[in-house]
Amino acid sequence: MNGERTTGGARREWERVADSLRHQIVAGEIAVGDQLPTQAELVDEFGLARATVQRALKELQDEGYVESIQGKGVFARNWRNQTPAHANGVAHRPDSASVELDDAIAEAFEAEHITIDAYCLTSESLNAALSRPVGRILRGDLTPSSITVRLLLPSPDALLAIPRNVSDRDDARPRRRLAGLIDLQARVLHNLLGDLENRGLATVVIETKTVPITPMTKIYLLNGDQGLTGYYSVAPNNVVLDDGTTLSIYDVLGVGAKLYPQGSLQLEECRRWFDSLWNTIAESV
Known part of the structure; x- marks a missing residue:
């Protein structure tokens, strides 16, 4: 027994990326208004496909933690105001x-x-x-x-x-x-x-x-x-x-x-x- 372990196996990979970025935003390591690493940088960091990284970023955007600005990148939002x-x-x-x-x-x-x-x-x-x-x-x-x-x-x-x-x-x-x-x-x-x-x-x-x-x-x-x-x-x-x-x-x-x-x-x-x-x-x- 690992004390507490899920029965459904490991998290889906996009959830692992989303959780990591979300926690950095909430902890202030990525401040409101800061640009997140690029998709290419995230692909290298997590060793995952670009589509997986894109799915994680979409999740964070749907939750109100980030916003995507065309031609500029993805930026951290004020999650305290945007997230229910x-x-x-x-x-x-x-x-x-x-x-x-x-x-x-x-x-x-x-x-x-x-x-x-x-x-x-x-x-x-x-x-x-x-x-x-x-x-x-x-x-x-x-x-x-x-x-x-x-x-x-x-x-x-x-x-x-x-x-x-x-x-x-x-x-x-x-x-x-x-x-x-x-x-x-x-x-x-x-x-x-x-x-x-x-x-x-x-x-x-x-x-x-x-x-x-x-x-x-x-x-x-x-x-x-x-x-x-x-x-x-x-x-x-x-x-x-x-x-x-x-x-x-x-x-x-x-x-x-x-x-x-x-x-x-x-x-x-x-x-x-x-x-x-x-x-x-x-x-x-």
Whole structure:
């Protein structure tokens, strides 16, 4: 188990290009009004056909992130104004109303005091989304005063419903593997944000608690005013254990899962729900 992995295989290549460019625009690496690399440059950078690059640029244009000017090139637009958003201001794709975690985290890091409450299987997706704004802080582009993270994760010591051996539900090896993945991603998170505090760039507080529940949803609450919800899928997955054994397990898969913005009432209810677990049966690790 990779902690969170899509069941549908790798993303389509044009999506990979579109995601990369979109994240650069949202993070400010490509500023509003800046010209994007030419199609020829993108073909060389990604090693893809020109038609694939053109499809990615069309997607970004449809979403309002870029505009194409005949004879001049493709330029970044003011995506905050051009891209539809929910009531809390999080940009999303108009065709699906889903939100990219990278984009939402990038926006949250514009605040002075950043708070992130996350309920998930591991912090793998969160770590990936944090890498870009952390880079901006290191470069001096962002100057938050504080970053506070509360992680609510499954307890691998409990008899979780998933992950489990397809043929032997009492096999403890899938849960031990999950414990290793949780520990690995927790160390990545602490190293990623802890480095900011070590450099005196922000005050960082990370708290982690576990509950004896396999999450069927992933939830992110950002700065107290943005909430995102996604759904894990349960599917068979062949994994390789540390001893080289290949094991078929029922797994919870979530990388690439669509996240949807919460309305104000749902956000308030979700905050109460998160706090109810955090303050009662959740155990510190």
